[in-house]
Amino acid sequence: MDRDLLCLLYAGFLAAGGAIGFAKxxxxxxxxxxxxxxxxxxxxxxxxxxxxxxIVSVISGALTVAMGNRYRKGGKFFPPGAVAIASGAIFIGQALFISKYGWTRRG
Structure with a gap:
């Protein structure tokens, strides 16, 4: 799957999660x-x-740590555990991309 599509899906996941948290x-x-x-x-x-x-690696890395700590303290999987796992996966993907192409978009 295309890296940009994954980033857009991740962006939608984050925005929808915030909207759901506000609605509930x-x-x-x-x-x-x-x-x-x-x-x-x-x-x-x-x-x-x-x-x-x-940009994406900084945001996903920060969310991995922050939401991972919330999951560890609270024990509820959704939303903190789900966001931590999704953010960790995006962070790993971005780290691999950066290691291959550098810190800016060239690939």
């Missing part, structure tokens, strides 16, 4: 974090920003 619990931080990170990932991918691999 009225959590404004969930809405802002989910839609904000999803928008950054999605826009950097859609507009082919040269630093897109770096």
């Amino acid at each position: 619990k009225g959590s404004l931080p969930s809405l802002l974090a989910g839609v904000g990170t999803g928008a950054i990932v999605g826009l950097s991918t859609l507009y082919a920003i040269p630093a897109q691999p770096t």
Whole structure:
């Protein structure tokens, strides 16, 4: 599957998760974090920003750590465990891409 398509699906997953968190619990931080990170990932991918691999790897790495800690402390799989796993997978993919092509979009 194309790397850009995976990044766009990940962006949609983040944005939808934030919207669902807001709809279910009225959590404004969930809405802002989910839609904000999803928008950054999605826009950097859609507009082919040269630093897109770096942007996505920083966001996915940070979300892997943050949501992994929330899952470890709370024990609920959804949403923190699901976001941690998806973010970790995207982070690994971005790390492999960066190791092959460098920090900017060339591949």
